[in-house]
Amino acid sequence: MIPSKIQVLGCLAVILLGCSSGPNVDGVWQTPSSDTPVSLDALFPGYDGRLQLALGQYGKDVAGTLRLYTTAFSLSHQFETCPCAYVERGEFQGNVFTFSFEACGGNRFIGVFEKGDDGDNETLRGVIQDEKGVPLTEELTFARVGDDNQILEEELNQGCPAD
């Protein structure tokens, strides 16, 4: 789509006024579907599957959801118990994305991920820790697979279904 002159002028003016978007974590991020399923036994007993983050960033603040799937990223393959958790106190600062979430049973965990690039995709690499900062998982890698549009199309902005 060719932007109209007014849009171009508007963008120029916005840029001139100092509003520009820097690196962000907006969008959909997933652990690789081809690799061995991630083991998160310490977090979700018996869980062995795949993770997906749907994130929206506003300034440094980040909101979103963490979803768990078994073999494929589709509704029919969602983890049976507690398939979804809300990203809370999400922040993206200094290229590091941190957030906390509450798992089944009320346990709270903290995710610390650094944004990087594996050559093909943007990635988030890090671990999930307990509240004391003890790592509970091996290093996890999320790769960006989509943006805001995908969140809207797949309605990943609906939140976690109420029990």
Added chain:
Amino acid sequence: MPSRLITTTLVLSLVLGASFPVLCATAQFKDQKVLVLPIRELVHSCDDLFSPHPPPSGDAVQLGRFLQQQVTLAQYTKTISYSKFRSELAGSASYKEKLVLGRERYLLAKELYRELRQTEAEDNLLRSIRFLQQIFYELVEPEALAEIYLLLGVTRMELGRKAEAHLAFKKAMFLNPRLRIQRGYYPEPVEQALSIACEDSRRSVGSISFEDVDRALQFMKNWKLDAILISILSKREEKTTLFLGVLDRRSRSVVYRETITLAGSMEEKEAQISRAVGRWSACTARDSIQPRLEERHRYVFSAAYQQMAYLSYPTRSILNTTGFSFESGFFLLRNFALVAKAQFTSSLPDRFGDMLSPLTSFRLILGPAFSVSGDWWRLYVVPGAEVHMLGAFSTSSDPDCKFYKKDSDGFEAMCPGGQIKKYPVTFLGGVNVSLGAQFFFSNRLFLSTALSISTYFMPFDRSIEMNFPVAVEAGGGIAF
């Protein structure tokens, strides 16, 4: 109440605008600077060329004075006194130097001629003429230059180049129509050639009026003259005729050429000249003077793209809006106008996305405009009263209130009601100051730019956190 205020002000501006007539500027023309050269009197019979008595004084001086007077009286014409012009010309920087060089060459040529070294004499005469032509000596001392041409003609005769001698004699006769030659001073063939040249100069009045147009145009450029009027009084079959020719610098050509037969008393001759000058004046193309900008326009309408930023805002980062501004102005006085502006804007996404819904707003500004202007530009300042209607909008700094779809489980779970601040439709009242510029690229069309700032005093309880919008505008318009 606010809607009544808007309606009243709009109606008031329309009534005011309609009650004043459109300004009708009258055409103005630039003055034309004209040099009227004295009448060249070619009325004396060539039979008297060898007469020992000087030719009688004719009407040329009186008619010349009258001609100058008539041209001076012509509309949009500024004449220069010939005597003043001549003294200015003679007082110019290079004049004396060139005059000395020209005269020295002439004296040397005379010596050489006496020593029968005609070829060298001719060469020095031509050099002398070139020096003197550079200072337009023919306008200061035509008789002295005629002497040089006379000697040039004689020299060429002795060199056996009769045709070239004829041209030199003819030029001498033209420069000094009152020239008298002592019978027997020159050999018979020279006297004969002089007589023929004299007759020839009397016959070809029109063709010798501007011999070298390029040189004349250069002269006019140097002296910032728009036109030169030359006049030649001559006799044709016992009738006295006056040739008038006008060389125009702009068109680089003779724009007027007329020969009138003068008859009757002096009053009748003057009347004929007066009519001829009138004809010339009427037919002269003139540069019109563009009236000053403030005299040209009474109504101004413009539209502009506008970018606005609120310096006081309800979000965490500066709030920008974009929209359009429509402006109308009516000039009550040259530099004083009444201006009404209507502006529609919509907010752009803020940096943190705190604006949950776009803010649309409409504002109306009414005030006097004070302006200064040049030929193609106008600068103005408008201190005005402003009414600003803000549409309903809501803000939040909680990312959960922005990410989740409204009415979704996520929104309900993560965005409690208190995290969203809702603003109803609000009217703000205050003052606006605008600085602007208009750049005219045609008589009526212009490009414009403006910078403005507002401050709001109402509502008094300061319930709205938005204030001090700074706006820049760029657009264009029409004025008439």
